[in-house]
Amino acid sequence: MLVLEIPVPPLPLIATVGHTLWPPGIVHARRQFDAFDIIICVKGTLYMEENGIPYDIKEGMVLVLEPEKMHRGYQPTDTETEVYWIHFQYPGFPQPALIDKTNWQQPLLNRTDQDIEVHPGMVDIPKFTTIDLRQILPLLTEMIHVHSMLSATRSYELQILFGRFLLELQYSMRNRSPQARSLSLGEQVATYLTEHLEQPFDATEMENDLHYHFDYLARCLKQYSGMSPLQYRHHLQIERAKQLLAHSELSIIQIGTRCGFNDNNYFTRLFKRHTSFTPGEFRKRYQFIVLD
Known part of the structure; x- marks a missing residue:
């Protein structure tokens, strides 16, 4: 799927949001400007062209027009057509790249609570796709309301709503991807491993609880996170151990036990392999508290 891949920070920022209901026979104006233009059709069909490429934006579809590219209506509306639009800027450099994305992996980032x-993150915005209007329309309505009475404070509120809008676009796009089922199951496996961290790793029990063969669960998690179940579990164990070492008075043996390690020597070796300490x-x- 073609997506605009936007590195964040900085965040994409909304400039305006609008709504209109066009009768049959309307043609979108020819124009070119220095902003992204998201067009969402909720009724009828809008016929648009960008740099000579035609797009029929039907009900429940979204098209993102890119800065500096010429766009125009190439055909009049043939029925009553209702559209929303959003103009936004990306203040970073370089500008977002349009790529054909096939990998929806969500690798874990190394982080601490200090x-x-x-x-760094990434926002993916579909170039042209079908969306779930049930999730999108309430956000658009709220954005229009906030924009109609814009103030300095409400301008910030509008930016937050725009962020939620972009998240909904990502969810909708991912749920319609060919990998949607495996990604969803991969996320379930990740949640399962997090919730069972203190128990010994048991592939058979995971199969019984999630109702899929372990090899398939492992492939789904690999596609979702880039890790095998054991690698993912080790990552979670080390992250929890780091937090307990910094924020508790528990002994190292107690911490190892709470993180699912029955062998303290193995805990020490694995911890050093992951952290160099x-x-x-x-x-x-890194201890955050002072012991008497």
Whole structure:
């Protein structure tokens, strides 16, 4: 699927949002400007062209027009057509790239609860696709309302609503991708491993609880996160151990047990492999509390 891949931060920022109901016979104006233009059709069909490429934006579809590209209506509306539009800017450099995306993997980022630098992220906006209007329309209605009485404070509120709108576009796009089922199951596996971290790893029990063969569950998690179940579990264990070492008075053996390690030597080796510190060294360096 063609998507605009937007690195964040900085965040894409909305400039305006609008709504109109066009009778039959209307042709969209020819224009070119320095902003992204999202067009959402909720009734009828809008016939648009961008740099010579035609798009029939039917009910329940969205098209993103790109800055500096010439767009225009190439054919009059033949029925009553209702559309919303959003103009937004991306203040970063370089500008978002249009790519053919096939990989929807969600690898985990290395993070702690003491981070002071912002973690890099990505927003994917579909170029042209079908969307779920049941989720999108309430947001558009609220954005129109806020925009109609815009103030400095409500301008910030509008930006937050726009962020939610972009998230809904991503969810809708992912749920319609060929990998939707495996990604959803991969997310279930990730949640399962998180909730069962203190118990011993048991592939058979996971099969019984999630009702799929373990090999298939492992493939889905790999597609979702880039990790095998054991790799994902180890990542979760180390992250929980780091938090307990920094924020609790529990002994290292107790922490290992709470993170699902029955063998303290194995816990120490794995922790050092992932962090380059032993648990004791990590505690001395990062402990947040002072022990008497």
